[in-house]
Amino acid sequence: MDHLPASKDLAALQQQMANTHLRNLFAEDPSRFERYTLEAAGLFLDYSKHLINDDVMTSLVNLAEQANLTHAREAMFSGKKINYTEKRAVLHTALRSFGDAPVMVDGEDIMPMIRETRARMKVMTEQVHSGQWLGHTGKPIKHIVNIGIGGSYLGLKTAINAMTPYHVKGFEHHFVANIDPNELSEVLRKIDPETTLFIVASKSFSTLETLQNAQAARAWMIEKGCAEEDIRKHFMAISTNLKAIDQFGIAQENTLPLWDWVGGRYSLWSSIGLLISMVVGYDNFERLLKGAEAMDQHFSSAPLAENMPVIAGLLGVWYQNFMGAESHAVISYDYFLRDLPGHLQQVDMESNGKRTRKDGSTVPYQTGSVIWGGTGTNDQHAYHQLLHQGTRLIPVDFIAPATTHNPIGEQHPWLFTNALAQSQAMMQGKTLEEVRDELSASGMGTEEVEQLAAHKVIPGNRPNSMIVPEKITPETTGALIAMYEHKVFVQGTIWQINSFDQWGVELGKVLGDRLIEKIRSKEETTDQDSSTNGLIKRFKQFNH
Ligand code: F6P
Numbered sequence: 001m002d003h004l005p006a007s008k009d010l011a012a013l014q015q016q017m018a019n020t021h022l023r024n025l026f027a028e029d030p031s032r033f034e035r036y037t038l039e040a041a042g043l044f045l046d047y048s049k050h051l052i053n054d055d056v057m058t059s060l061v062n063l064a065e066q067a068n069l070t071h072a073r074e075a076m077f078s079g080k081k082i083n084y085t086e087k088r089a090v091l092h093t094a095l096r097s098f099g100d101a102p103v104m105v106d107g108e109d110i111m112p113m114i115r116e117t118r119a120r121m122k123v124m125t126e127q128v129h130s131g132q133w134l135g136h137t138g139k140p141i142k143h144i145v146n147i148g149i150g151g152s153y154l155g156l157k158t159a160i161n162a163m164t165p166y167h168v169k170g171f172e173h174h175f176v177a178n179i180d181p182n183e184l185s186e187v188l189r190k191i192d193p194e195t196t197l198f199i200v201a202s203k204s205f206s207t208l209e210t211l212q213n214a215q216a217a218r219a220w221m222i223e224k225g226c227a228e229e230d231i232r233k234h235f236m237a238i239s240t241n242l243k244a245i246d247q248f249g250i251a252q253e254n255t256l257p258l259w260d261w262v263g264g265r266y267s268l269w270s271s272i273g274l275l276i277s278m279v280v281g282y283d284n285f286e287r288l289l290k291g292a293e294a295m296d297q298h299f300s301s302a303p304l305a306e307n308m309p310v311i312a313g314l315l316g317v318w319y320q321n322f323m324g325a326e327s328h329a330v331i332s333y334d335y336f337l338r339d340l341p342g343h344l345q346q347v348d349m350e351s352n353g354k355r356t357r358k359d360g361s362t363v364p365y366q367t368g369s370v371i372w373g374g375t376g377t378n379d380q381h382a383y384h385q386l387l388h389q390g391t392r393l394i395p396v397d398f399i400a401p402a403t404t405h406n407p408i409g410e411q412h413p414w415l416f417t418n419a420l421a422q423s424q425a426m427m428q429g430k431t432l433e434e435v436r437d438e439l440s441a442s443g444m445g446t447e448e449v450e451q452l453a454a455h456k457v458i459p460g461n462r463p464n465s466m467i468v469p470e471k472i473t474p475e476t477t478g479a480l481i482a483m484y485e486h487k488v489f490v491q492g493t494i495w496q497i498n499s500f501d502q503w504g505v506e507l508g509k510v511l512g513d514r515l516i517e518k519i520r521s522k523e524e525t526t527d528q529d530s531s532t533n534g535l536i537k538r539f540k541q542f543n544h
Contacts, residue, residue: 001321001494002365006063013059014322017051021461022427025053040308041294041479046466049427050315050395051323060314061305063494069304072493077300079105079261083500084358090500092266092485093296096289096478105261117256117271122282124236124256124274128197129168129281135194136230142171143191146275147217148201149177149209150346152238155268155481156201156275158343159288162477164336165405166280173279176217179209184216193224193234200237201272203264205244208509214248238271263500265346266485284474291478299486309483312465313490315395319463320366325393327370331379333400333419336472337480340399341373344484351488353504354497367495376400377418388425388458396464398423399480403471419466429460 001007026032026048036048036057052060075082079089094103094110102109127133131140146156157175160167174187198217202210214235221234232251239245240258256271268276269289277285295309304310319325330341352368374382376398387394400419404412435456439449469476492499518525518536522544525536 001063001067001317001363001496004063004066006059006066009059010056010063010318010322013056017053017056017323020051022049022051022463023429023460026427038306038308038311040298040302041291041483042469042473042476043295043308043479043483044468045308045311046468047311047315049423050318050463050465051461052315052318056318057305057314060318061310063317064304064310064314064490067494067496069310069490069493073300073489076489077296079103079110083263083498085498085501085503086260088500089261090263090266091261092263092269093293095262095269096292096296096482098290098293105259110259110261113257113259118286120256121271121274121277121285124254125277125282125285128171128278133197134233135196136226136233137194139194141197142195143174143197144171144275144278145174145176145187145191145196145198145217146201147176147198147210147213148272149207150350151264151267152201152203152207152210152272153177154339154343154346155265156273158337158339159268159273159276159477159481160279161339162336162472163276163280163284163288163474166284166474168279168281171279173275176213177209179212181216184213188217188220193221193226196221196234198235199275199278200235200239200245200248200250201274202237202239202241203258203262203267203272205237205239205241205248208512211248218249236274238274264502265350268481280474287474288478291473291475291480292482293478294475295479295482295486299482309486310490312397312483312487313494315463315465316369316487316491317494319393319395320369323393325369325395326366327372327392327394329387329394329396330371330373331376331396331398331422332373333376333398333415334404334472335375336405337399338375340480341371343481344373345371347481347485348488350502350505351499352492352495352497354492354495354499354501357496358498363495363497365495367491367497373397376422377415380418380422384422387422387462388429393462396423396426396462397467398464399467399469401469401472401476405471423464423466425458425460426462426464427460429458429462430456432457 032048037046076090077093079091081087081089083090089105091103095114103111128141133141135141153175176184176187200210200214218231221231226234231249232254235250236254237245237250238256238258240260242255245255256274258271262270269292273285299307299309316328330344332340348371349368354367355362357363387396398419400416432453435453436449439452488499519539525533
């Protein structure tokens, strides 16, 4: 990125923008909203409250062009092995394609097996919903438990909660992700072994947490009276590793395949999304996919300057690489979207938390942003103070649907108004003069006004986007998640990193495998660093 001519232009523009204020940009140009808004796949993006002008946007788009984004985008959609460290194609977009075009991987069209898997998901879902699928005592399923972590959990939870109004009645769903036994115990306490179906979702089927939880769930079923030969009535599994599923003892007809060209954090659209289908019904799962497909079509065909994920990605690059921002907040003004920041943390930080370019060199600039956030209005009463008056530049995405599924009195208009007010307050702030006038008007004496005024100044000039879907539906949920996936891709392309591997998470796993032996051993550990030796000793003090 640093060698591209547009980088130099942007560095110069940063100087210029550092001396301007969003208030002035709005005052100077009444058409700012019209110029910096766009609509795609049911989402409306207002990016007018950003520290940009036409020169900045032109240079950012030049940067994307010079980084060969168009070429990279085509390479991804067409199945090139762009995940070059794992020699894999990246085709989550094929999972949500409903067109006729073939998508080739290693000379094979993968679309027929995607369609076949979708058809099997539909059948499995309907068997459970119709009461045809019976547990070991002949009772229909009432509880569905997803055992999976990371991409086999976060995206599912986000989409399922986003689609709360679409949940099929009569079933309860649960998640077990962590290896923390408290989590599994809490779920086991709520479910009934006669009417529970466990879905073991793991791309690799070798993830410690998932395998331990699945074994424990299996043991619990046996302990509760389910015979070994009936275990198949209570377990489904999804993985690329069908052999490991077989070894675990889950019947072949209860398994769904997955493929190495689906990244874990991009897998909610695949068979890993079986729980989504179980919770909202297969048709709504397909609506979710179609919403994502609409965003894919926009991303792959709209000019870069009018392309929502491209603009979102470029704005992130602008703040992070030229304006010194380190984090990015995503704040949803919809309770049903409360899990989105958690999913985006994996999508963004596991994808772009990288430092090495294709040629092995270390990047001389910042990559992956720190993603965080939550829901409004709750978070206004928690961390918004720092957004308004803190010392850091933190761009925010406010997501605020125009309508609600649950109109009660004026609550939704108030909710939307709060999003609007936060967005406006971040942009315009409150000047020293305004504060002085306000305090004087309240009858305060000059001396006291001068003492207090500086504390009440709100600098403003804090950039933020408003994303306004009409409503949170399966389609807009799909489009929103896909928009963020592509945003991450745009940034990874500009930063010249591989957004699709995750070697960084391996070391902790390997060390964990070694250290568990030390924890199990009765001998004192002396061959590690002094901190690790000491902490193992402390653990054993209370466990042996
Ligand atoms: O966190 C590392 C990771 O490999 C993620 O990329 C993945 O989503 C998660 O673990 C779970 O992996 P699996 O689906 O193979 O169990």
